[in-house]
Amino acid sequence: xxGVHRGLISVAALELAGPLAIFYGLRAAGVSQWIALLAAGxxxxxxxxxxxxxxxxxSGITVFVLGAMVLTVAMSFVAGSPxxxxxxxxxxxxxxxxxxxxxxxxxxxxxxxAMRAISDRDKQxxxxxxxxxxxPFRQVLRVATAVWGAAxxxxxxxxxxxxxxxxIDAVPLLDDVLLVVTLGALLAFQRLYGRAYxxxxxxxxxxxxxxxxxxxxxxxxxxxx
Numbered sequence: 001x002x003g004v005h006r007g008l009i010s011v012a013a014l015e016l017a018g019p020l021a022i023f024y025g026l027r028a029a030g031v032s033q034w035i036a037l038l039a040a041g042x043x044x045x046x047x048x049x050x051x052x053x054x055x056x057x058x059s060g061i062t063v064f065v066l067g068a069m070v071l072t073v074a075m076s077f078v079a080g081s082p083x084x085x086x087x088x089x090x091x092x093x094x095x096x097x098x099x100x101x102x103x104x105x106x107x108x109x110x111x112x113x114a115m116r117a118i119s120d121r122d123k124q125x126x127x128x129x130x131x132x133x134x135x136p137f138r139q140v141l142r143v144a145t146a147v148w149g150a151a152x153x154x155x156x157x158x159x160x161x162x163x164x165x166x167x168i169d170a171v172p173l174l175d176d177v178l179l180v181v182t183l184g185a186l187l188a189f190q191r192l193y194g195r196a197y198x199x200x201x202x203x204x205x206x207x208x209x210x211x212x213x214x215x216x217x218x219x220x221x222x223x224x225x
Contacts, residue, residue: 097152
């Protein structure tokens, strides 16, 4: 199993399955909604603290989300409502969406850096060469990053609406369903749009390597025309 796959499984367990199991397990045991939500949020919060303190992996998004979670818990104490705790899941997608849009103003968009972060050195070098040598590749990543940013902000807004209007016990599960749907739609768009746009410019992405497609109408060597 690759390091990327292990990382995805770890994230799924800590960010999705773990909190759900804690919340619904405590609710089945008769624990109040507020306490169950607070306990469920402890697992991803502990992971963020571990990254900051032990791994020393500091990112603006991690710091923002951790701070937002602390603020959300504090607000829930004041409001006395478990619905305030439900909006904590919106902070992460909101922060990521805003960050994706901000990177469009910089030298490299969010999706470019995200791919580099999960690649080994050889793949990073190929990715950098793609960016330097092929304008269509740069356009695909910029457009896809813009779509990711807008979709993540819409996702965050929908989470707030669900937290405010739906039955409290249903929201944690629906939050995870929404995440899967959002990510699935974004990955499908990115794949279909990227392939179509690159093909129009005579390119194809194989893994992390861009290759040129044969010109239309060209025959094999020695083939009569």
